[in-house]
Amino acid sequence: MSELTLKAEKLDAEDELAALRDRFVLDEVVYLDGNSLGALPVTVPDRVADVVRRQWGELRIRSWEESGWWTAPERTGDLIAPLVGAAPGQIVVGDSTSVNVFKALVAAVRMARGTGGDGRDEILVDATTFPTDGYIAQSAARMTGCTLRPVTPAEVPGALTDRTAAVLVNHVDYRTGRLHDLPSLTAAVHEAGAYAVWDLCHSAGALPVGLDQHGVDLAVGCTYKYLNGGPGSPAYLYVRRDLQDRFDSPLPGWNSHAEPFGMRPDYEPAAGVLRGRVGTPDILSLLALQAALEVWDGVSIEAVRAKSLALTDFFLECVAEYVPAGRVESLTPTAHEERGSQVALRCSPELSASLEQGGTPFAGDVMKRLIERGVVGDFRHPDVLRFGFTPLYVGFAEVERAARVLGETLA
């Protein structure tokens, strides 16, 4: 047994969250892609079956009231709230992340203009963002008469002016795994009189976010990564309580009306975060997500964060040991305060160039071979191997095995 195998055993033995793995359906595969699609929680299949067979099949239309379907978006939001540091009543679940980015960003611009900032006509967007945020921000800018200015998160403070209406930033970079400084960036945005919209897709469920504590204005996130809601499960929208009265949605569907069943021709927004709702909620997916969120019972996000850092630290240590020098470099920051819950390894330019397989990027080919050997991460164009570490179900022996297989593949 190697030293690292022994260390893995010791870390697993000391892992206070180790038992949580039983809350998921897993097998012998080392699944390091929970930052793309979380594993299936064991409670979900029976819950979904009940929703389909009994709530829909037997109660049918009565379930809108009797099974609590109608209020599922806000109730599910309240289940997510403690994971992102939000008091209840500030999150609704529904629609995709893209649609929620649109709602949040347009609403942020309207808030900025509503507070005497009529001249505010610029949106800053994270230049390193997962592309959909940039595309949607472009549309939000176009439809609110703003210009869109892409800047890196580090450049945000210097780019803020009295023309800035809103700033859209990712909490964790989807590609590199870099964790951005939410408290100080939010403070800088506020200092400039603008509104901050945070995309939590790659942080929620992996580390503390502290939305309320840091005064974040609006936030969005998906639920199918570290929240394990299932493929394409609905996203969420956070609107800070004291801003809810000023949340002016560009998608004022009937579900956001003060009296949805009044069937009134005139729109009157509901009180509170309910005005972030749009159309009829997608019940199957929402209730699957509700069941999935039960894996968090009794789990503190601080403990999750501690294990996440231990996992990524250990992975980097194993990679350094097992992968021949110079073959990969980590794009993920070494400093804990700058690291999310993933490690992104860039294949060296020499390797990428010399071994490119008839059109398939080298890194894509490496990931394919890893998957064949039971280590699942993902590939991000053109040369990045991405490994996500879900503290709820990934163990240290798995981390050691993943790095070892990677080393053998790159040897």
Next chain:
Amino acid sequence: MSELTLKAEKLDAEDELAALRDRFVLDEVVYLDGNSLGALPVTVPDRVADVVRRQWGELRIRSWEESGWWTAPERTGDLIAPLVGAAPGQIVVGDSTSVNVFKALVAAVRMARGTGGDGRDEILVDATTFPTDGYIAQSAARMTGCTLRPVTPAEVPGALTDRTAAVLVNHVDYRTGRLHDLPSLTAAVHEAGAYAVWDLCHSAGALPVGLDQHGVDLAVGCTYKYLNGGPGSPAYLYVRRDLQDRFDSPLPGWNSHAEPFGMRPDYEPAAGVLRGRVGTPDILSLLALQAALEVWDGVSIEAVRAKSLALTDFFLECVAEYVPAGRVESLTPTAHEERGSQVALRCSPELSASLEQGGTPFAGDVMKRLIERGVVGDFRHPDVLRFGFTPLYVGFAEVERAARVLGETLA
């Protein structure tokens, strides 16, 4: 046995679609609310269980390719297409109806302006619409610099001018069940150089729509009524093939990109109707809907329409026989060409006034009592009893029973 009971027996015996009822999970309840939430098709529970347990639970991330998740929005659209008279490649499924109304209406305005109609700055909206369309149309108008003008569908031809950019109309009125004249209204809209957006929520799956045949520009619809997709199942968007290149979405999420996994900072829309996609598709609900659409195998929408009219004719006949004169009046047109697949009965003002139960509208109380007696329709504020007839699973004996129980309740 009454004459109507015998007639019901005869009609059921002659009903060529009678056997389709076995494709649904039903019980002794007379379910006349399929125009709100369709009944559960028998194929759905096992399919959903497979999606959850095997596709998500075992294959996990691999299912995006191996289980065809990624292409589900357009493949499901192609399953809906024949039901609304559309050739393949013109429908994508995803998001709510409200979100799709926003996409379609904004895109329609942009199309109108793109064809030399820069001065077009008015949207006409069906004044009798289900409210969400009106709310969303107001937002679309606000965000495209248009004014919104509510008119009844009958008033549309007279209201069209060279300022009209787009017209949003319901195919069937959700309240009265009136079927509007899609071919002639679409032709009038085109004559004026504007674009027609049809909301098919209350017609698709109940009667032929003929989108291609009548040159409809854009259409939206939900899938949880006559398409039986389940509670809050995703809606769909139709973009006529020759307009797809000009479809300029206000919600250009990464799923509508020409190369979604290229992760490019610049947006380039996909070819075809794929540019109507937005974010990550909601797989559980989409694949439940796919399974639900199998009930249409071998079923012609013309046969469905014929039975629908026979059902509503027979219901009106039974109501005339069983309900004491003057207690209700039908808001649903008598003429077949003006009738959808529902009957809306308005309780007489005298009854509504005299019997109002401590704050509960009289009609609401009547519907409650009907439901207690196993006849499920719904109530629409303030005085309407609404009965929907899904030809795939409603029989004539049930229709007779519903009218009889209604008569007894109102006696």
